[in-house]
Amino acid sequence: MDPTQTTRATQKVLDALDLNRAVELVRQVCRIPSVLGDEGPLAGFLADVMRESGFEGVRLQPVLPDRPNAVGGLDFGAGPRVVLTGHLDTKPVSHGWTEAEPFSGDLVGGLTDGRVYGHGVMDMKAALACQLVAMEAVRASGLPLSGSLTLAAVSDHMGDQRGSIAFFDEYPADLCVLGELSDNEICLGHRGRYYFDVTVLGRSAHTCHKHAAINANTLAAHAVLQLDGSRLTPELEPWVAELFGTETFVAPGRIYGGLPPGGPSMIPDECVIRVDTRPQPGVPVERVRAEIDRCLAMARQADPRFAAEVTLADSKPPYLAAPQDTVVRLMVDAVRQVRGGEPALTAAGWLGDTASFGADVPTVIFGPGGEPVYCPNEHLSVADIHEATKVYAAFAALALTGAGG
Numbered sequence: 001m002d003p004t005q006t007t008r009a010t011q012k013v014l015d016a017l018d019l020n021r022a023v024e025l026v027r028q029v030c031r032i033p034s035v036l037g038d039e040g041p042l043a044g045f046l047a048d049v050m051r052e053s054g055f056e057g058v059r060l061q062p063v064l065p066d067r068p069n070a071v072g073g074l075d076f077g078a079g080p081r082v083v084l085t086g087h088l089d090t091k092p093v094s095h096g097w098t099e100a101e102p103f104s105g106d107l108v109g110g111l112t113d114g115r116v117y118g119h120g121v122m123d124m125k126a127a128l129a130c131q132l133v134a135m136e137a138v139r140a141s142g143l144p145l146s147g148s149l150t151l152a153a154v155s156d157h158m159g160d161q162r163g164s165i166a167f168f169d170e171y172p173a174d175l176c177v178l179g180e181l182s183d184n185e186i187c188l189g190h191r192g193r194y195y196f197d198v199t200v201l202g203r204s205a206h207t208c209h210k211h212a213a214i215n216a217n218t219l220a221a222h223a224v225l226q227l228d229g230s231r232l233t234p235e236l237e238p239w240v241a242e243l244f245g246t247e248t249f250v251a252p253g254r255i256y257g258g259l260p261p262g263g264p265s266m267i268p269d270e271c272v273i274r275v276d277t278r279p280q281p282g283v284p285v286e287r288v289r290a291e292i293d294r295c296l297a298m299a300r301q302a303d304p305r306f307a308a309e310v311t312l313a314d315s316k317p318p319y320l321a322a323p324q325d326t327v328v329r330l331m332v333d334a335v336r337q338v339r340g341g342e343p344a345l346t347a348a349g350w351l352g353d354t355a356s357f358g359a360d361v362p363t364v365i366f367g368p369g370g371e372p373v374y375c376p377n378e379h380l381s382v383a384d385i386h387e388a389t390k391v392y393a394a395f396a397a398l399a400l401t402g403a404g405g
Helices: 003-015 019-030 040-053 121-140 162-170 207-212 218-230 238-244 285-302 326-339 382-400
Strands: 054-065 067-075 080-089 115-117 146-153 175-178 186-190 193-201 249-257 268-277 308-314 345-348 363-365 379-381
Touching: 003 121, 003 326, 003 382, 019 040, 019 115, 019 121, 019 382, 040 054, 040 067, 040 121, 040 146, 054 162, 067 121, 067 162, 080 121, 080 162, 080 382, 115 121, 115 382, 121 146, 121 207, 121 326, 121 379, 121 382, 146 162, 146 249, 175 326, 175 382, 193 218, 193 285, 218 268, 218 285, 238 345, 249 285, 268 285, 285 379, 326 363, 326 382, 379 382
Parallel strands: 080 146, 080 175, 175 363, 186 345
Antiparallel strands: 054 067, 067 146, 115 379, 193 268, 193 308, 249 268
């Protein structure tokens, strides 16, 4: 498709947008709590909205008890299968809200220069609402479209990403946009997450027999200091290092040692360190495990009694799309035509659902909102809501009119 046709297609879908509806829908989803484990009510609401709007195949896809995905779509015949997706769940509410209530969805200011307040509005309730309204505009545009467009609002992102896994196991896709918060910039990918459990072993004894014991907590302290001091810089492709930085982050996150307060007293023979590591794309589990082993060897030098067992507790791989990928080129075109100018390509340190499906589905990340998130008085500007909705609509129109080649 030549540039003139592409611009015409984008303009037609932008003309069909109801941006006030996007803002109102963001406010509505912000009023529905959906802390991890309680995604059901928000899933049900979005399914109802899609059903009332005339989406096809609307359903609550089972994932976990009372924690479904909300799925619905638009079918325009043979062609690419395009998915817009985001997660329903949020972290718990932060203390200290003063400018609005966490689940108020308050609009402070006007419909052009205001701000919508709500817990999780940036991560990522607004993106879901913007995606839904963008899909309505694509259908209303009158463009000659080929393919399908599906909204997947998934549960359990902050658990084991079982919502995304369930969706993509059942619904094949050719292109996907993940609405994680990226400040409305094009995000190519994110770091991964490898959890290792280091179980430090000692010898227990009653506190009265302190000198007969080997305190596992004391031994673990040597490992904690070494792990915290890690500065792992694995070999990376230059463009990956430029996007993500050179260091793979290694941190002793949670520590479990001894008996809980209120119980009997005993010097512990076991202390478990959950080591949280955040690798860049291209860094395998084995490379990070080798760094942990190096740190533990240093702990053993500090105290020859040190002994530990290491297990890989969880592995979520990094994700990275290439700038030349079709899904990225489409998003670049969409942002360029909505905003003007050449958009930047970025990367993120957080973990997205693309850890579970990105290897199988070409995906680009784009969403309103940015750091810091999950803090008191979380809010999103109306301007950002408008822009995200326009970009989602433009991307879908370009993808379904053959602009991707």
